[in-house]
Amino acid sequence: MFKVNELLKAAGGCLISGREDTAIKGISIDSRTARKGEAFIAIKGSNFDGHDFIDKAIKKGASCIIYESRITNHARQKSWRVRHVLWRKPRKTVFIEVKDTIKALGDIACFHRKRFDIPVIAVTGSNGKTTAKEMIAWVLSRRFRVLKNEGTKNNQIGLPMSLLGLNRKHDIAVLEIGTNHFGEVGYLVKICLPNIGVITNIGPAHLEHFHSLKGVFCEKYTLIENLREPYLAILNSDDALLRRQMPEKLKKPFILGFGIKKHADFSASDINPLFDKIEFLVKKYRFTLRTPGYYNVYNALVAIAAARVFGMEYKDIAKRLSLFDFPQGRLKIMELNQAKFIDDTYNSNPASLKQALSVLYNFKTKGRKIFVMGDMLELGGRKELFHYQVGQKVREICDIFITVGRLSGFAAEAARRSGFDTKNIFTCASTGEARDILFSKVSLSRRDVVLVKGSRAMKMEEVMKA
Helix, strand or coil: CCHHHHHHHHHCEEEEEEECCEEEEECCCCCCCCCCCCCCECCCCCCCHHHHHHHHHHHCCCEEEEEEEHHHHHHHCHHHHHHHHHHHHCCEEEEEEEEHHHHHHHHHHHHHHHCCCCEEEEEEEEHHHHHHHHHHHHHCCCCCEECCCCCCCCCCHHHHHHCCCCCCCCCEEEEEECCCCCCHHHHHHHHHHCEEEEECCCCCCCCHCCCHHHHHHHHHHHHHHCCCCCCCCEEEEECHHHCHHHCCCCCCCCEEEECCCCCEEEECCEEEEECCEEEEEEEEEEEEECCCCCCCHHHCCCCHHHHCCCCHHHHHHHHHHHHCCCCCCCCEEEEEEEEEEEEECCCHHHHHHHHHHHHHHCCCCCEEEEEEEEECCCCHHHHHHHHHHHHHHHHHHHCCCEEEEHHHHHHHHHHCCCCHHHHHHHEECHHHHHHHHHHHHHEEEEEECCECCCHHHCCHHHHHCC
């Protein structure tokens, strides 16, 4: 896959020991899964420092170690194992020293990406980017061999590791780009060098760092500003901030719009939400998705637009989308203790919560509608207000309201002040407490429907572990 001299060139590293012509079979950042002949990059994360596992990577067969120069300078502060490995380097093992191993990983991934002259589609947005990425990859894989980042591996570690999986068999790469700080989109774009950029929407997410919708827009639009030829952007025509870019169609980049409210290049009509699916028309072709989520029509439109760019027929796209299985924790309908659950536990922000509540509101049932809400995180100075506004709306949507976390307590208080029956409001400090109330005190029946949603860190899926 690489020669050591290529790793040195890509990462700007210094060869401390070993031979430049040594062949490297792959890249690993986990000593537990490192394989013989691979290069182990010692990444320092929030919970673990890869430098503490260099000896284990070597025992697993890693033939090259890439580590940070700071470790050499402060080796006496590390464990005796790290000192032993760095000061008495095993024979035949290549050691490369770099200033920053995370940056080295990105630089090596970019070097690898440049080896392949194939289209790269990058997807970002405040909501729906993972589902949109999965839909695009699923539809295109009907005709092409597609590389994608698995799950939500969309950050400065996950995206490069995904890109390093690129090989001669792939025709197209579809990559999700995540961000919660300024500059992250630009950094990841420079690694994957996309030709086609998708922005699903601009919403109030990660406001703790972006401060405003304008800040979110500026960060996300960095993707479009840094596209490579043929400079194609696929943007949400219904999004006010993105719609302002539409008049620039005749300049770089060329923009394709998708939407529902406004006329767009790819527009959905006759949308019909049903119990566990949703139907709609595009260019007189009928599409069906196996989800009740209205906003997934937007994600489908992204996939339709991308597939049409690569020459696929509408009927083939429609058939492929009808078989698409939505990712876990994203408006998944399931049954538990006889009751129906809407599992939307992957993440939460004001826009996605509004969409999930609309699904609960439109859900046809003769039983009770129950909402189990976890905190929405990273919303900055308006976090209490965002939660309070949710509480003002739930009275007209659900019969029982269970909150988890300090911030969701503001929603519970707003619900009380709005006239919600206080006997049906429960404030909890943990998911375990909410689970006990839901399955013991509430006494679920087969006619009840329960929406569970909260930010990822709240681990709201634990509510459904009966």
